[in-house]
Amino acid sequence: MAWNQPGNGNNNDRDPWKNQGGRDQGPPDLDEAVRNLLSKFGIGGSGKKGGGSSSSSGGFPSKGFGIIAVLLVVVWFIAGFYTVKEAERGVVLRFGNFHNLVESGLHWRPVFIDSVEMVDVSNVRQFQSEGFMLTQDENVVHVELDVQYRIINPRDYLYAVENADNSLAQATDSALRYVVGHTTMDEVLTVGRENVRTNTLELLENIIAPYQLGIQIVDINLLPARPPEAVKDAFDDAIAAQEDEQRFIREAEAYAREVEPTARGQVRRILQEAQAYREQQVLKAQGEIARFNELLPQYNKAPKVTRDRLYLETLEKIYANTAKVMVDVEGSNNMMYLPLDKILEQQRRNTDSSSNMSGSSDGQNSTSTNSTRSNNSRQGTSTNSTGRTSDRYDGGRG
Structure with a gap:
């Protein structure tokens, strides 16, 4: 039967809004709704309205503790x-x-x-160590060193020392100062930089090994060192002079490499010419021997004729290479001045020129001979300086 069916004498008691006794009490109490919700989870007490006694005295039942514990465990696990x-x-x-x-x-x-x-442990870290340091020759130089490293043992890196990065920086500064202190300033600034870098790396690895920093040195880079500003100009001049020295040395070595092959070629050429001259002289001597052997039987048969012939041949050879002056004064008693010294000097110059100029010696001698003949012909002088003797003989030996 519906709650508002007529004839029902107890309709007011069945009001869905709990309006008991026919009185309108408005919306439900919020506190009551909260208590009902908590009671479903077994939390809090369920008491009667109007101050009735509750079934529990405000504790947490075992079911509520279990739910909270499960929630905490889930949160802790996540x-x-x-x-x-x-x-x-x-x-x-x-x-x-x-x-x-x-x-x-x-x-x-x-x-x-x-x-x-x-x-x-994968990325490479780096830091820079720098400062003014004293060299072996008691000079002060500003040195900068760039260190690259990575972590290879995380446990040692965190707990072997208090601060591994700071320990590495201090060890680097100590190693660098030791190496620079045993190196001259010129070496630190110029040619010895690579040695300083290598020695510093080796010493740094030996220093950090007992501490077990868990760090591996990847590389170190020695940046260009510089002297103090007060003496910077003087050291710049010294460095420039050293660079010039190295440049001159390289140029000299290049010149030596260029000249040496030429000199070796000249040596080989001279040796070959000497060998050729030696063979030439040997063959010439052998030819003279053969000629003498052929001439000896003829001399035995006709000694006088052979001697005259040899005499004439010898004169022919002598006059062929000697300046000759022939004066014909027939029908004249005038004494003429002949510049014999000039003629002989000119002949010697022509002879020297002919020995140095292989291709043009004959032409120069002909020109000189013609010029001399032309000058002497006006004085009644005939000069002949050709390659062969043109003496006139009356017959027999003159």
Whole structure:
């Protein structure tokens, strides 16, 4: 039967808005709604309206504690997930003590029990050490050193020393000052920079090895050193002079490489010419021997004729290379002055020129002979300086 069906004498008691006794009490009480909600979870007491006694005295039932515990466990479990990046490694501490290392990826740890510290082990780090340092020759120089390193052991890097980066910087400064202190200033500024870099790297690695910093030195770079500003100009001049010295040395070496092959070629040419001259003289001597052997039987048969012939041949050879002056004064008693010294001097010059100029010696001699003949012909003098003797003989030996 409907709640508002006529004839029902108790309709007011069945009002859905709980208007008991026919009185309109408005919307439900908010406090009552909250208590009803809490009562469903077993939290709080359910009492009668009007100050009735509650079924419990305000404690938490076991069901409520269980739900809260489950929620806390879920939150604790979810909070334990963490991610390690690709370039990092995780150092896990359990109750503050080292537990293990974890690689990159998703991991889980019990919160409040384990803690994780991330360390970048892939990227190369760097720092710079610089300062004014005293050299071996008691000069002051400003040196800068760039150090590149990376972490290879995260545990040692975090816990072997108090501050690994600071320890590395101090070790670098110590190694650099030691090496510079055993090197002259000229070497630090110019030619010895590579030695300073190599020695510093070797000494730095030996210094940090016992401390187990968990760091590996990738490379160090010695930046250009410079002297103090008060003496900078003088050292610039010294460096320029050293550069000029190296340049002159390289130019001399290049000149030596250029001249040496030429000199060797000249040596080979001289040796070949000497060998050819030697063979020529040997063959000439052998020819003279053969000629003498052929001439000896003729001399034995006709000694006088052979001697005369040899005499004439010898004179022919002598006169062929000697200036000759023939004076014909027939029918004249006048004494004429002949510049014999000039003629002989000119002949000697012509002879020297002919020995130096292989192709044009004959033409020069002919020109000189013609000129001499032309000058002497006006004085009744005939000069003949050709390659062959043109003496006139009356017959027999003159």
